[in-house]
Amino acid sequence: MTTNSKKAITISPDSQITKKDFYSCFFRSLTLDSSWNYERMQNLAYAYMMAPIIRRLYTDEKDRAEALQRHLEFMSVTPHICTLLVGISGAMEEENARNDEFDAASINAVKSSLMGPMAGVGDSFFWGTLKVIAAGVAISLSNQGNIMGPIVFLLIINVPHFVLRYICLDKGFQLGAKFFNDLGNSGIISKITTAASILGLMVIGGMAASNIYFELPIQIGSGDFAEPLQGYIDQIMPAFFPAMFFLIMYWLLGKKVKTTTILIGLIAVCILLAAMGVV
Numbered sequence: 050m051t052t053n054s055k056k057a058i059t060i061s062p063d064s065q066i067t068k069k070d071f072y073s074c075f076f077r078s079l080t081l082d083s084s085w086n087y088e089r090m091q092n093l094a095y096a097y098m099m100a101p102i103i104r105r106l107y108t109d110e111k112d113r114a115e116a117l118q119r120h121l122e123f124m125s126v127t128p129h130i131c132t133l134l135v136g137i138s139g140a141m142e143e144e145n146a147r148n149d150e151f152d153a154a155s156i157n158a159v160k161s162s163l164m165g166p167m168a169g170v171g172d173s174f175f176w177g178t179l180k181v182i183a184a185g186v187a188i189s190l191s192n193q194g195n196i197m198g199p200i201v202f203l204l205i206i207n208v209p210h211f212v213l214r215y216i217c218l219d220k221g222f223q224l225g226a227k228f229f230n231d232l233g234n235s236g237i238i239s240k241i242t243t244a245a246s247i248l249g250l251m252v253i254g255g256m257a258a259s260n261i262y263f264e265l266p267i268q269i270g271s272g273d274f275a276e277p278l279q280g281y282i283d284q285i286m287p288a289f290f291p292a293m294f295f296l297i298m299y300w301l302l303g304k305k306v307k308t309t310t311i312l313i314g315l316i317a318v319c320i321l322l323a324a325m326g327v328v
Contacts, residue, residue, distance in 0.1 A: 065105055073101035074135050075218055081128040088308050089123045096120040102139040106146040122157050126164040127171025129210045136221015261291035
């Protein structure tokens with residue numbers, strides 16, 4: 050990383066992103082869970098993190114608005130390593146700003162395909178391992194009346210966390226810039242973004258199938274030969290009802306129906322169907 054704030058912080062010599070932008074993103078990344086919401090989780094804070102880069106890269110207000118809108122999509126990743134995604138997104142935004150042929154939709158496709166695996170690794174390390182170790186050490190010291198207990202707890206979690214947060218942001222910019230400089234004309238980018246889009250759709254489909262539960266109790270036949278209708282439907286198309294409900298919700302959101310209205314309506318429909326014995 051160069052010492053001149055007017056130069057690029059990445060390995061790309063013609064990058065417009067400066068040290069000031071780098072540190073703005075770094076400190077803004079600490080707010081990732083501050084505006085968490087049930088609809089798109091960390092999207093507001095992620096767009097807030099990307100704002101300095103977008104402001105640097107785009108001079109036209111319409112382009113800035115479109116870029117911010119891209120980063121208001123669903124986001125869920127371990128906060129400690131979210132800066133890796135910010136760096137990669139920043140490098141892709143820079144390529145989009147300088148290359149008219151660049152597919153802007155690939156930015157969200159790559160982001161969506163990476164956040165799941167990153168969250169799996171980050172959650173396992175920070176919440177499942179490091180936090181447990183820190184708590185064990187802190188509890189042991191606190192039981193002895195040592196005031197260092199809570200201090201050690203915070204240090205064990207936050208020292209690796211801040212170091213890794215910085216490294217991830219730096220490497221995200223570097224790897225993203227190097228990738229586009231070296232491979233931008235090879236056709237690999239389009240293949241990777243296509244694969245990322247497919248993976249993102251698979252992840253969304255898997256989430257819908259695993260998180261939406263609906264089963265018909267209606268029986269077909271009589272006596273010992275009665276079989277649930279749900280079984281026949283599953284044989285024809287597994288997770289048919291979750292897919293249909295997901296498409297209905299997606300259509301309603303596309304019609305600008307408020308999420309609160311959808312939620313209340315869904316609760317009312319579920320109560321009505323349960324009262325009628327349909328579900």
